[in-house]
Amino acid sequence: MYTATIITISDRAANGIYEDKSGPMIAELLKEQGYQVLDRIIIPDEKNKIKSALIDHCDKGIHLIVTTGGTGFAPRDITPEATKEVIEREAPGIAEYMRQKSMEITPRGMLSRGVAGIRETSLIINLPGSPKGATENLGFILPYLGHGLDMLNGNKE
DSSP states (O other), X not given: OOEEEEEEEOHHHHTTSSOOXXXXXXXXXXXXXXXXXXXXXXXXXXXHHHHHHHHHHHXXXXXXXXXXXXXXXXXXXXXXXHHXXXXXXXXXXXXXXXXXXXXXXXXXXXXXXXXXXXXXXXXXXXXXXXXXXXXXXXXXXHHHHHHXXXXXXXXXX
16 A cells, blocks of 8 residues: 655645645545545645655655645746656656646646656655646546556565
8 A cells, every 4th residue: 555645735725715625635536546645735835835845745755745736827836846846756757648638628738737756765746726637637647656656666566
């Protein structure tokens, strides 16, 4: 069983102005697939806080860290930039596949700037902030993540 953390990145949700709906939906989807969701946090769109949260959860040995929010074009959407500063190796195929599958639903899928990558033995994946976009994108890749996590954690066949 792999562990997971969900980090919702939203100024409004962090300030109690908006209810985080994506985080709970992502947690439910992960639990349905056998992941042990150990933590779900909400932080504002601040690069240092994002980086700190990502590094902290990687240092704890969490296998899968999923972010939701901050992947669009708004001036404070900086999740991909913060993630790139934390990861040691990119996993571009994950983000490319999510964008490809999203564009089959809506051309606006091309506007997502999310990235994915590895730090130590943790896989970090950026998802859109909307509940629909977050769950659709996670649903596209979830069936294949186990194999990647197996390889990342030395559980090769």
